[in-house]
Amino acid sequence: MKGALLVLALMVTRELTFKTHEACPVFYETVFAVSLGLPxxxxxxxxxxxxxxxxxxxxxxxxxxxxxxxEPEDRFNHLKYKVTYLYPH
Structure with missing residues (x-):
């Protein structure tokens, strides 16, 4: 899973040629759309x-x-771990 996140980060920051501060919101919006299984x-x-x-x-x-x-539970757990990683206590 770490490899997939690395690929996503590289695609957004390198291939789409955005500055990092511009790419972060788009990156997270895309990651959450994928991991939540949005339409x-x-x-x-x-x-x-x-x-x-x-x-x-x-x-x-x-x-x-x-x-x-x-399964929906697996997608929720993935999102929960991602949020925990991004915003540690």
């Missing part, structure tokens, strides 16, 4: 807002498919 339309709208190309959309789509196959 594909929400994911595509997020990617369209940053002019993602078809290859990038396909890559995020594959990640989205993996999360959709997971």
């Amino acid at each position: 594909r339309k929400a994911l595509n709208e997020t990617l369209d807002s940053v002019d993602a190309n078809e290859a990038e959309k396909a890559a995020f789509g594959k990640l989205w498919d993996c999360f959709i196959e997971a």
Whole structure:
């Protein structure tokens, strides 16, 4: 899972050529859309807002498919661990 997050971070900060402070909100919006299994339309709208190309959309789509196959409880646990990691006590 760490590898997938690294790929996402590199795609957003390097391939989409955004400055880091501009990329962070888009990155987290995309990650949460994928990990929560939000409708594909929400994911595509997020990617369209940053002019993602078809290859990038396909890559995020594959990640989205993996999360959709997971049970809702697993998706919630993944999100819970992510928030805990981002905002430690």
